[in-house]
Structures are given as structure tokens and as C-alpha cells.
Amino acid sequence: MQYLLIIYGDEALRDQAVMQEIIAAHMRLGAELQEAGAMVGGNRLRSSDTATTVRTTGGVQSLHDGPYAETREQLGGYYLVEAPDLDAAVAWAKKIPGGPNYAVEVRPIWPVG
Amino acid sequence: MEAERILEEAVREAGDRIRAALAMRFRDLDMAEEAFAFASLRAVETWSRDGPPRDPAAWLYAVGRRRAFDLGRRAKVRADAVHDTPEPEPDPETILMAAFEPIPDERLRLIFVCCHPALAPEARIALTLRTLYGLSAERIARAWLTTEVAMLQRLTRAKRKIRDSGIRFEIPSPEAWGERLEAVLATLEIAYAQAYEDAAGAGDAADLASETLRLSGLLVELAPEEPEVLGLAALIRLTEARRPARLDETGAMTPLSEQDVGLWDRRLIGEAMALLRRAAELGRSGPYQLMAAIHAVHATRLETGFTAWANVVALYDALLTVRPSPIAAVNRAVALAEAQGADAGLAALNAVEGPGRLAAWLPYQAARAGLFAKAGRDAEAAEALRAALALHPAPAERLFLERRLASLG
Numbered sequence: 001m002q003y004l005l006i007i008y009g010d011e012a013l014r015d016q017a018v019m020q021e022i023i024a025a026h027m028r029l030g031a032e033l034q035e036a037g038a039m040v041g042g043n044r045l046r047s048s049d050t051a052t053t054v055r056t057t058g059g060v061q062s063l064h065d066g067p068y069a070e071t072r073e074q075l076g077g078y079y080l081v082e083a084p085d086l087d088a089a090v091a092w093a094k095k096i097p098g099g100p101n102y103a104v105e106v107r108p109i110w111p112v113g
Numbered sequence: 114m115e116a117e118r119i120l121e122e123a124v125r126e127a128g129d130r131i132r133a134a135l136a137m138r139f140r141d142l143d144m145a146e147e148a149f150a151f152a153s154l155r156a157v158e159t160w161s162r163d164g165p166p167r168d169p170a171a172w173l174y175a176v177g178r179r180r181a182f183d184l185g186r187r188a189k190v191r192a193d194a195v196h197d198t199p200e201p202e203p204d205p206e207t208i209l210m211a212a213f214e215p216i217p218d219e220r221l222r223l224i225f226v227c228c229h230p231a232l233a234p235e236a237r238i239a240l241t242l243r244t245l246y247g248l249s250a251e252r253i254a255r256a257w258l259t260t261e262v263a264m265l266q267r268l269t270r271a272k273r274k275i276r277d278s279g280i281r282f283e284i285p286s287p288e289a290w291g292e293r294l295e296a297v298l299a300t301l302e303i304a305y306a307q308a309y310e311d312a313a314g315a316g317d318a319a320d321l322a323s324e325t326l327r328l329s330g331l332l333v334e335l336a337p338e339e340p341e342v343l344g345l346a347a348l349i350r351l352t353e354a355r356r357p358a359r360l361d362e363t364g365a366m367t368p369l370s371e372q373d374v375g376l377w378d379r380r381l382i383g384e385a386m387a388l389l390r391r392a393a394e395l396g397r398s399g400p401y402q403l404m405a406a407i408h409a410v411h412a413t414r415l416e417t418g419f420t421a422w423a424n425v426v427a428l429y430d431a432l433l434t435v436r437p438s439p440i441a442a443v444n445r446a447v448a449l450a451e452a453q454g455a456d457a458g459l460a461a462l463n464a465v466e467g468p469g470r471l472a473a474w475l476p477y478q479a480a481r482a483g484l485f486a487k488a489g490r491d492a493e494a495a496e497a498l499r500a501a502l503a504l505h506p507a508p509a510e511r512l513f514l515e516r517r518l519a520s521l522g
Contacts, residue, residue: 001279085281086231087289108278 002040002109003081003089008073009102011047018099025097033081038092042079073103080109116160119169120153127170129245129331130216134174136226137219139181140282142244142272144188148181149173149247174216220245221335222284224328229280230296236271237296238304242324243268256321257307294336298345298401301329305349310507326353333388343392344402350385351408354378365512368483370451374415382412400436403428422452439465443480455488475504482517495521 026044033039048067055062067074079096083089086106093104124131128149136145152173166172227241235257242248254264274280285293308322329346336342358376361367389409392402407428414420429445442465450458462480471477478501485494498518506514 003279083279085283086229086279087281087285087293089279090231091288106278 001083001085001089001111003083003086003092004107004109005079005081005089005093005096006075006105006107007077007079007096007098007102008105009076009098010072011074011076022097022099029095029097032095033079033092038081038083040080040082042077044077045075047076048074073101076102116157116165119160119165120156120173123156123169123173124153124247127173127216128247129220130218131170131174131177132245132247133219133223134216135177135181136223136244137217137282138178139185141181141185142226142240142275144181144184145177146244147184148177151180152177170216218335220331222282224297224332224335225285225293226275226280226282228293228297228300229275230292231278231280232271232274233267234300234303236267237300238325239264239268240271241300241328242304242321245328246324248324252320294339294341297332298341301325301332301345301349302401305329305352309352322353322356325349337391338395340392340395340397341399341401343388343395344399344405347385347388347392348401348405348408350381350388351405351412354381354385354412360509363512364509365516366509368513369411370420377412377415379415382415385409385412398431398435400432403432403435407432420451422448426452439474440476442466443476447480447483450484450487455484458484459488472500473504475501475506475510478504479506479510479514482514486517486521491521 023044030039030042033042051065051067053064053066053068055064079092081089081092083092086108089106089108093106096104098104131152132145132149135148136142139145139148155176156169156173160166160169223245224241227244228237232240239250239253239257242253243250250264250268251261254261257264304321305325308319308325326349329342329349332342333346354377355369355372357378358372358374359367367373385405386409389402389405392405407425410421410424410428425448426445429441429448432441433445443462446458446461446465448458449461459481462477462484465471465477478497482494482497482501485491485497495518498514498521502511502514502518
């Protein structure tokens with residue numbers, strides 16, 4: 001099965017040195033995922049103040065400056081992994097680095113065909 | 114009538130095995146439930162007409178499998194979506210030939226599926242009791258003080274998540290074993306606590322208590338090498354053993370130290386002590402064993418006539434190290450008061466860090482009242498009792514607190 005591991009974190013309070021460390025940890029995790037044949041894809045996103053939301057209300061579309069939801073913890077990146085089951089996907093999610101407070105949502109991909 | 118009696122007996126004896134085997138065979142909880150219901154219905158019809166089979170449980174399993182097979186062929190969807198596709202079912206001929214094959218014991222696997230930590234804690238026990246013991250949603254809902262509709266929704270949601278999120282119908286891998294087992298134990302603990310809350314013990318939750326007791330015993334049978342499994346089973350037995358002594362004839366709560374030990378259930382206590390000894394031999398301590406050991410010290414009063422309070426304090430100290438909680442800290446303070454006097458207890462109680470504001474927490478105020486009374490500080494005891502009464506105690510505890518307040522004059 002494939003799972004999307006969605007990383008939500010606090011965008012503020014980012015110390016440069018700490019950030020570098022986290023990025024390096026992501027690199028190592030990426031290599032480990034590749035090694036295990038579990039890596040399907042993944043990206044870091046630019047911060048939510050660069051987001052544009054296209055909203056359709058009653059069939060009418062409009063653009064909004066900002067992310068879909070204005071919350072303290074914002075979508076910051078994702079991994080798409082191949083895992084045999086939820087336990088294995090959760091094990092990868094636990095390895096995703098971040099600051100002291102962040103969350104990783106594990107969502108199964110709806111299989112196509 | 115005879116057919117129904119035989120069915121009832123077979124279900125009581127082997128219902129959990131049959132349900133679990135069906136669920137595992139088809140990796141689908143709904144299908145297993147439906148197949149079991151179908152087999153039970155068919156059993157009454159067939160057995161009334163032709164007489165009961167040699168092995169009613171095996172008959173139920175064979176017919177259930179056949180039914181699930183038919184249902185699966187009709188639905189024929191899940192296989193591609195689910196990772197661990199079951200082996201292809203043999204053709205009907207083979208099933209009939211093998212009708213009396215032993216039923217595989219898949220109960221542990223089923224418990225692990227139903228108690229997966231990715232499921233909401235309140236859904237886990239409901240799902241376990243429903244799929245393993247066939248408890249109706251209505252009965253489970255009553256024990257949890259919710260409606261049948263809400264309970265059915267909770268069960269449906271949990272089953273959908275199991276199906277779609279890739280929760281495997283397998284014993285967890287060694288890496289996940291610890292976390293998964295912890296979730297199973299926590300599920301049972303929460304269920305038993307819920308049952309215990311109902312202090313009268315005569316209501317709908319008592320039902321849940323006996324089922325949880327049974328489930329904890331089954332877990333011991335299935336995972337006898339896990340000391341915490343034994344510890345939890347012992348803990349539940351020791352607590353349950355005191356149920357007959359928990360209320361006096363007026364329905365007021367009787368505190369542990371004032372309970373008539375003659376009312377305690379010696380058989381359950383004996384079982385629990387044996388479980389704890391076995392757990393200790395495995396040489397890995399843990400919070401459930403420690404909690405059970407605390408209860409075991411209390412239970413020893415049955416034999417010795419006294420409580421070794423210093424041991425209780427030491428066990429609470431150990432428990433607070435591995436699993437700190439405000440309630441354990443409060444109970445430790447009360448034990449300390451017994452071991453070293455009310456002042457020591459009050460000092461320890463003052464150092465407790467509670468959930469939110471301590472003054473608004475019932476166990477804290479109740480303990481405080483007891484310790485002030487012990488110290489002869491009646492005015493402060495009365496004040497604490499009034500504070501406790503304002504915090505909505507359950508009826509049995511309310512009666513007890515009111516009586517204490519009245520006795521202070």
C-alpha cells in the first residue's frame with residue numbers, strides 16, 4: 001500500500017542552525033527510504049505565506065492569499081511511501097525529523113484501478 | 114428447543130474461537146459477523162430437523178466459512194485493495210470434506226486487530242467485545258452510557274478504518290509488538306475502569322466488568338510469557354474480588370480499609386496471587402504488575418489481619434517512577450499517612466501535582482478530608498468534605514462523604 005505522510009509544524013521559531021540539522025536528518029531519512037525501496041516521493045514546501053487557495057463556492061471560483069486553514073501548525077512537507085501495512089507506515093512516520101513539536105498525519109492512498 | 118440449547122452451549126464454549134477464525138479467514142469483520150449469524154440461524158433450523166451434529170462448533174465454523182465464501186464471491190471487491198489477500202478459499206466440496214477440521218485459534222490476532230493503537234481508545238473495547246464475544250451494540254452502549262446509534266457509528270467507523278488504512282490481520286512484528294501490546298492492555302484497563310466507576314456494581318457496567326475479566330484471562334492463555342499481561346489480569350481479579358464489599362447495605366461506598374474481608378472473593382484473590390507469582394518469575398516488572406502488587410498487599414489482610422502500609426508506600430514509589438499519575442500520588446499520600454502518620458501524609462498530599470486545579474479535583478479533596486480527620490483537625494476535614502461534595506461525586510461516594518460530614522458534627 002502507499003501512504004502519504006503529511007508533516008505539520010510550527011513555521012515560526014525557526015533557528016537557522018536547528019533548521020540545518022533537521023534538513024540533514026531529512027536527507028538521511030530519504031536515503032534510508034530509498035535503500036528500503038519504500039520511497040515513492042516527497043517534498044518540502046515553501047512556507048504557508050506563499051500559499052494561494054483557489055476556493056469554489058456554489059460553483060464560483062475565487063482566489064485567496066494564504067493556506068486553506070489558518071492554524072498554528074502548517075503543512076510543511078510530505079513523503080509518499082510504499083509500506084506493507086499501517087504499522088510499517090507509522091514506523092516511517094516516527095522517523096520523520098522536526099522540531100520539538102510537530103505532527104505527522106499518516107493517510108492511506110486510495111488505490112486506483 | 115433442544116437445538117437452541119445446544120447452539121447456546123456451543124457458542125458459549127467456542128463462539129469466540131469461531132468468530133475469530135472466520136474474521137481471520139476472510140480478513141473482514143463485517144463478513145465474519147454476518148457469516149456467524151447466518152450459521153447460528155441455520156443451525157437451529159437444521160438441528161431441529163436432523164438432530165445436532167457430532168461437533169456443533171465445527172459445524173458452525175464450516176457453515177460460517179461457506180457463507181462468508183459466498184458473500185465474498187458476491188462482493189468480490191476488497192481483494193485488490195487489501196495488501197494481505199487471504200489464500201483462495203477451497204471449493205465447496207473440499208469445505209464439506211473438511212467440515213470437522215479443528216477450528217484454528219485466531220483469537221490473539223483478532224484482539225490485536227481490534228485494539229490497534231490507531232483506533233480510538235473508546236472504539237477498541239467495543240469492537241473487541243463485539244467481534245470476539247458477540248456482545249450487542251446495545252449492551253455495549255448501555256455500559257458506556259451512550260446510545261445504540263452512536264455505538265453502531267463508532268463500530269462502523271472503526272471497521273472501515275481497519276479495512277482501508279492497512280491494519281493487518283496479523284500478529285504484530287517484533288518492532289511493533291511492545292506498542293501494540295500496550296494498546297491491548299490499555300484497552301482492557303480503560304474498559305475495566307469504566308465498569309468499576311459504576312460503584313453499585315449491579316448495573317449495566319457490571320456486565321462489562323465480567324467480560325473484561327474474561328478477556329484478561331483469555332489474554333493470559335494466549336500470551337502467557339508477557340508479565341504485564343499477567344499483571345493486568347491479576348489487577349482486575351484483585352479489584353473485582355472486592356466488589357461484594359464495596360458498598361454497605363445503604364448503598365454507601367465502603368473504603369478499602371473498612372471493608373469486611375469476609376465478603377472478598379477468595380477464589381479470585383487466589384488466582385491473582387498465582388498470576389503475580391508467575392509474572393515475577395518472568396523477571397520484567399511493569400506498571401500493571403506494580404498496581405496489582407499494591408492490591409495484593411491489601412488482599413493479604415484477609416490472611417494476616419493487617420495491612421503492610423510501608424510496602425504499599427514503597428510500591429507506589431516504584432509505580433510513580435515508571436508511570437507517574439496524580440491519582441497514584443494521592444493514593445501514596447494516603448498510604449504514607451497510615452505508615453508514618455497523618456502529618457507525613459498531608460505533606461505528601463500538598464506536594465501532589467494534579468490535573469488542573471487540585472482544589473477542584475474530587476480524589477484530592479476526599480483524601481484531604483480523610484487525612485485531616487485522622488489528624489484530629491475536624492474543622493478542616495469538614496471543609497474538605499464540603500468541597501468534595503460540591504464536585505459531583507457518584508451516588509455511593511456522595512452517601513459516604515455525607516455520612517463522614519455528619520459524624521464530624
